[in-house]
Amino acid sequence: MTTEHTRVAIVGAGPAGLVLSHLLAQAGIESIVLDQRSREQIEGTIRAGIVEHGAAELLASIGDTSRVHTVGHRHDGIELHFSSGDGASPAGEPEAHRIDFAALTGRSVWLYPQHEVLIDLIAARLAAGQDLRFGCTVTAVAGVESDRPRIAGTTAEGEAFEIEAEFVVGADGSRSVVRPAVTGPSREGGYFREYPFAWFGILCEAPPSAPELIYSNSDHGFALISQRSETVQRMYFQCSPDADPNSLSDAQIWETLQARTPGTELKEGPIFQRDVLRFRSFVSHELRHGRAALVGDAAHTVPPTGAKGMNLAIGDVILLDQALQELLLRGSERGLDAYAAAAAKRIWKSQHFSWWMTSMLHLAPEASEFDRLRQLGELRTVVESEAGQRFLAEAYTGWPYQTAL
Ligand code: PHB
Numbered sequence: 001m002t003t004e005h006t007r008v009a010i011v012g013a014g015p016a017g018l019v020l021s022h023l024l025a026q027a028g029i030e031s032i033v034l035d036q037r038s039r040e041q042i043e044g045t046i047r048a049g050i051v052e053h054g055a056a057e058l059l060a061s062i063g064d065t066s067r068v069h070t071v072g073h074r075h076d077g078i079e080l081h082f083s084s085g086d087g088a089s090p091a092g093e094p095e096a097h098r099i100d101f102a103a104l105t106g107r108s109v110w111l112y113p114q115h116e117v118l119i120d121l122i123a124a125r126l127a128a129g130q131d132l133r134f135g136c137t138v139t140a141v142a143g144v145e146s147d148r149p150r151i152a153g154t155t156a157e158g159e160a161f162e163i164e165a166e167f168v169v170g171a172d173g174s175r176s177v178v179r180p181a182v183t184g185p186s187r188e189g190g191y192f193r194e195y196p197f198a199w200f201g202i203l204c205e206a207p208p209s210a211p212e213l214i215y216s217n218s219d220h221g222f223a224l225i226s227q228r229s230e231t232v233q234r235m236y237f238q239c240s241p242d243a244d245p246n247s248l249s250d251a252q253i254w255e256t257l258q259a260r261t262p263g264t265e266l267k268e269g270p271i272f273q274r275d276v277l278r279f280r281s282f283v284s285h286e287l288r289h290g291r292a293a294l295v296g297d298a299a300h301t302v303p304p305t306g307a308k309g310m311n312l313a314i315g316d317v318i319l320l321d322q323a324l325q326e327l328l329l330r331g332s333e334r335g336l337d338a339y340a341a342a343a344a345k346r347i348w349k350s351q352h353f354s355w356w357m358t359s360m361l362h363l364a365p366e367a368s369e370f371d372r373l374r375q376l377g378e379l380r381t382v383v384e385s386e387a388g389q390r391f392l393a394e395a396y397t398g399w400p401y402q403t404a405l
Contacts, residue, residue, distance in 0.1 A: 001160050006032045006131070007328055009151050009165035011138050011178050013042060015114065016296030016313035017171035018121040021130055022062055023321035029328050032163060034136040036172075038156075039122060042134070046203065046273060047114035049226060049234060050075075050213075050307035052398030053107040055314045059117060063124040072112030073227070076102040078396070081216040082379045083262055094218070094263035097383035104390045107397035111213075111227055114310050136161065141168055141181040144292040167324060168292040171317075174282070176298035182289045193355070195279035195303060196364050199224070199236040200243055202253060206233050206269030209261075215305075216261045217361045217379065223260035224305075235266075236277070236304075238362050245274040279303040279358065281351055287340040295320055300347050305361060306354035311398055315346045318401050342402060353395040 010017045013035035021031045059068045077100045101108055125132050135156025143149045152162040170178025214225040222238040237256050250271050282301040287294050296313030319342050323335035360378050382388035
């Protein structure tokens, strides 16, 4: 086995790893991107669908293959629905409030599923000559305290490989193999919160039920009516974390969704995919150690209610790219030293927003009547105040990107 050399070894070909390789290449910095999964797996895995304003601009700038602004749909707002149990209007009467992102912030979001983003990014990186390897399992990360860290593992063909780099990036998702090299045995793990509920998600063949996404906090529980295209819709409802996706019939799923969106008649159709999404909040104790750093889900997890996962990953890599340019083009560790603190600001704002949307829209199984009425009070505070609406709209469409220094 010969040891290969590159400037940056990026483990993980998700949005974080691919966007980082693009930004580095633009600055003339060569990298190798490896992923354990096959290209088909990466391009076929159903994930979330909302791209923030700034993230969409960045993705669109990556090349001709980017379809976020052409195939994606611009959404200028969302609907917040809740049923009054607070005596403020006749019992059970559903209320619908639009949060007008465009009017409140001048920004929008794009509905464009993550696997489509990945199809675009992989095509763009390959067209640009990126060294991008699928089916490569990294089993060891070593030497991150030296200036020549190494990764080693096995290729899709079962052959051993070793790559020596000047920096190693863990963009390899929530089960990151790079993370232990960054956190070290003494600070392993991170700040963690588990929620006592999950989402039951479906994809179905039907036209959209409403022009915009509906986040509905009903007396029967939470539901989110999202979309994919004119003919395919994505919908979720709150369920128990150990729910079995195959335990409900199509009729039971529609009954649940219809009951949780009072005042809206959902357009039903054949359900062709179902899954259960666990709710977790996580931030790694360390984001960088020596010549290794974490980005995206390797660094943090958010519950899906704020639609922040992919967006936050892009926020991380914008900062790390600046830090790596400082290091690799100008020999300064200043940017790298600032990376963790700079990234943590956006990470914790996104953690807060995702937790806040989650807590405002879901009731824990042990919640009391007080909790429910307080929650309705909170929703009312947001929708009846322009400041409240703007707070939500600024976070949802994405705060402007900061520089690390
Ligand atoms: C989705 O369409 O998958 C989606 C949209 C909004 C969210 C979460 C998921 O908050």
